[in-house]
Amino acid sequence: MIEATLCFVLRDRGDGRPDDAAGAPNATDEVLLIEKRRGLGEGWYNGPGGKLEGDETPRECAVRETREEVGLELDPAALEKAGELTFLLDGAVHTRCHVYRTGTFAGEPRPSDEARPEWVPIDEVPYDQMWEDDRLWLPGVLEGRTVAGEFRFAGGRPLDEAEFVDHELEWDASFRAVESD
Numbered sequence: 001m002i003e004a005t006l007c008f009v010l011r012d013r014g015d016g017r018p019d020d021a022a023g024a025p026n027a028t029d030e031v032l033l034i035e036k037r038r039g040l041g042e043g044w045y046n047g048p049g050g051k052l053e054g055d056e057t058p059r060e061c062a063v064r065e066t067r068e069e070v071g072l073e074l075d076p077a078a079l080e081k082a083g084e085l086t087f088l089l090d091g092a093v094h095t096r097c098h099v100y101r102t103g104t105f106a107g108e109p110r111p112s113d114e115a116r117p118e119w120v121p122i123d124e125v126p127y128d129q130m131w132e133d134d135r136l137w138l139p140g141v142l143e144g145r146t147v148a149g150e151f152r153f154a155g156g157r158p159l160d161e162a163e164f165v166d167h168e169l170e171w172d173a174s175f176r177a178v179e180s181d
């Protein structure tokens with residue numbers, strides 16, 4: 001089983017409209033996506049992220065992967081846990097993915113061997129060029145919600161060539177109990 005992370009960095013495009021009282025981003029906000037240049041999901045858009053290394057926590061992994069892939073420095077304490085996604089392939093858990101969201105970062109995104117970064121308005125996210133499950137959970141995550149999801153794929157490896165079969169989602173899940181993440 002692979003344990004991995006995804007991190008969605010949001011910025012305000014500056015129309016002066018405040019986010020709502022709950023802190024949910026408004027429709028003019030932009031999210032930093034990457035076009036993945038190699039490995040699983042090559043050619044597709046996603047957030048920065050990747051597999052946990054050594055004994056790091058998911059939160060530390062999200063900060064490291066974002067630094068390695070696009071050169072942004074994140075404040076680990078300002079990462080909000082937004083999702084826990086389980087991807088099953090042919091009935092077995094393939095990947096557990098911790099999803100984070102943050103509006104706090106330092107630096108300018110720059111491309112790397114692994115990723116080409118791009119700020120994208122949240123109402124223009126290219127769901128047709130992403131993992132098929134993303135359209136089910138990412139819009140809510142970009143609106144400030146939390147989600148727990150299970151996604152079933154079938155047809156053998158690699159996962160990015162398997163068929164997306166079905167899913168279950170639980171919205172507004174609470175991750176406080178596991179916030180050591």
Ligand SMILES: CNc1ncnc2c1ncn2[C@@H]1O[C@H](COP(=O)(O)OP(=O)(O)OP(=O)(O)O)[C@@H](O)[C@H]1O
Nearest residue numbers: 004005006038039040041049050051087097131133
């Ligand atoms: C099945 N539906 C899915 N929907 C959305 N995102 C998915 C995903 N399945 C995997 N992911 C994410 O894709 C990244 C893999 O990245 P990553 O570990 O870099 O893979 P890659 O094989 O390139 O590894 P190395 O770069 O060699 O470590 C990692 O963030 C992981 O959470």
